[in-house]
Amino acid sequence: MAIKKIAVLTTGGDAPGMNPAIRSVVRYAVHHKLEIMGVFRGWWGLINEELKNFDSRSVSGIINQGGTILKTGRCPEFKTLEGQERAYATIKKFNIDGLVIIGGNGSFAAAHSFYEKYQVPCVGIAASIDNDVNGIDYTIGTDTAVNTALDAIDKIRDTATSMERIFVVEVMGRESGFIALTVALGGGCEDVLIPEKAFDLEVVCHDLVHGNLIGKMSWIIVLAEGAGKAAEIANKITEITGLETRAVVLGYVQRGGRPTSLSRDLALNLGKAAVDCLIAGKTDIALGMTQGKIVEVSFAQAIKKKNLNYEEFYRLIKILT
C-alpha cells in the first residue's frame, strides 16, 4: 500500500543536527507529495495527541540551529502498554502511515517494540552525541559535540600549560567513552578514563609523578561521565601524589550549539533517506553513516551494545603524549 502521510518526532537526548534532519524529512516528504506531521515532545506527543500538520515553511530558519524545534524527552509512559495503545490510537486517528524517529538507541528500542506490536512502519535516524548506535560509525550530533569539547580542552590547555597544572576534564558519555577518547586524542591529552575500560588511579598517578620528574608539568586527563566524577578523581590524585589539581565539568554545553558541517550533511542526507525508506516499504531500521556511506541497520542490531575499539585509541594517545 502506498503511503500518503508520515510523521516525524525527536526522542531521547537532543543532538545538534536534529533540526536539519527534521527540515530534510519535511521538505523531502513535501517534494514527494506526502502529507507530513510534526510530533511534539517525542513519544509523549503521540500519546497525548500533540502533533500538527507541517509544510515546507514549518521548518524555515532551523538548518543552523542546535536542539530540536519538535522538543524531545525520555518517555517512561511509552514503556507501558497503556502508553503504546494511546500512541497507536493517535496514529490511527490521524491516518499516519509511517514514522520517522530521530534519536539514539533508547529511541530505537522503543520504536522496535512498537513496530513489533502494531506493525506501524518505523524508520530511525541515528542522532546522539554519544555515538553509541551499534552498526553505525557516525550519528548526527557527535561531530558537533566533539568539536565543542575539543574547543574547551584547547582553552584549558592554555591555562594548564601556563600554570603547570593537572586538570581532570569531565565530558559527556554515561555509557560510552567515544567523546572522551576522540577529544583526548585530538586535544593531545595525557590520559583518558572511560566506562568501557577499568582503570587504576594508582597507575595514572604513577605516570603523573614520573612525568613530573622528567619535566612534564601540565597534564589533562579526560574523564567520561560514566567513569567517575571529575572532582572526586582530581581530589584522589592530589591525595595520592600531593600535586595540585583542578576539575572541570563540561556538561550540557556539549549538547548544544550550531551543528557542524558534518553533523548537518549527515542530517540532511539521512532525512531524505528515511523518507525514501518509508516510500519503499522499509521498516524497523535505523539509518546512519558507516565508512562514508548511508547504511540501514535493523533496530534489533542497532540497539545492541556498540563495540568501541578503545585499545587502538589508548595506544595512540599514549604513544603521542
Ligand code: F6P
Ligand atoms: O544524549 C546523551 C547524553 O548526553 C549522555 O552523554 C548523558 O549521559 C545523558 O545524555 C544525559 O541525559 P539527561 O539529558 O537525561 O541528563
